[in-house]
Amino acid sequence: MEIEKTLFDAHRARFASIDGFLPEAAPAPVVGERVDAATAAGVQVTGVVQRQLHGPDDVPLLWSAADVRQLFPFIGNTGTEGMDVLLRAWRAWMDAESPGEDSSCVVNWPSRDAEAIRAFLDHGLVPMSALAVRAGGHRDAPDAEGVAVRRARRDDFDTVLAMAVSTHDYIGQVATRHRPNAAELLAPALERALDKDLPLLWLAERDARIAAFAHGAWITSSPGSAEAELLPHGRWGYVNNVVTLPGLRGSGLGRTLMSVVHKEFAADGADGTYLYYNPTNPLSSVFWHRQGYRPLWTSWEVHPASALR
């Protein structure tokens, strides 16, 4: 979809000034429906709405509604007012839609744009998840005593699956909705990971009992790739699912596990690591910041989609 050049140039300049770690702002999506608005001074702003539908067996249901309408805003340097009038126009556009209960309105936006946050909150959107990066320069706290970290093996499958499901169960309370078929949705990726010679699955043991788990992946952000819209170019270690058994949380297992994960990613040439966490998660929101991560993009969401104000 074509966006007016002066508006897009202002959009790009605004992103660059908000956060120096953001990659160059991506052009407007090719597919979608356009929503237009103007500020009181007559400055035009625009957005593209894309719809994504997920079936009951689709993995994105682990973190997403089944029926998603995502807005890609282009507000140049109009700040709170520009985002506000655009969200108002989107609300009016939504009046013609009839989304069901398992639906959402989503805007993924640079975390540090404080002016936009005012508008998101005023329209009923909440910070559902954030992409956070850790790119060097962080000093780890010392490891906990008596914790051994190793890669998972094929015969750990049942444990690994139960741990991954328990992360989902916890997040189901504090952020995205709980899915009763989480085990079926999570199992294939864990099986594929365990089939590798050196799976990117780590287990922390204390007293010879498995106590914490982390799942990782390699992601490359290269020119023109989808990843390059979110992350600076480079080879990134992606941290996908981390959990400590409920009774053992707060005793240094997560910290000790992640110090091995970070060291091993760095030793294999990662430019940095990144992950998604939920700002409303009272455990992970604190834990990841102390681990040296900071938010780059925040996914502002309202569930169901009809609740957009």
Ligand SMILES: CC(C)(COP(=O)(O)OP(=O)(O)OC[C@H]1O[C@@H](n2cnc3c(N)ncnc32)[C@H](O)[C@@H]1OP(=O)(O)O)[C@@H](O)C(=O)NCCC(=O)NCCS
């Ligand atoms: C996030 C999580 C993996 C951290 O693992 P952990 O083993 O508790 O981590 P640590 O003990 O190393 O650090 C937890 C921090 O919380 C504090 N804490 C204290 N009591 C705690 C308790 N009862 N429960 C949790 N954390 C506690 C610790 O003091 C520690 O802070 P510190 O840096 O001052 O040491 C764990 O809380 C968890 O499993 N949460 C539920 C699933 C989840 O949210 N996963 C992350 C998805 S992004």
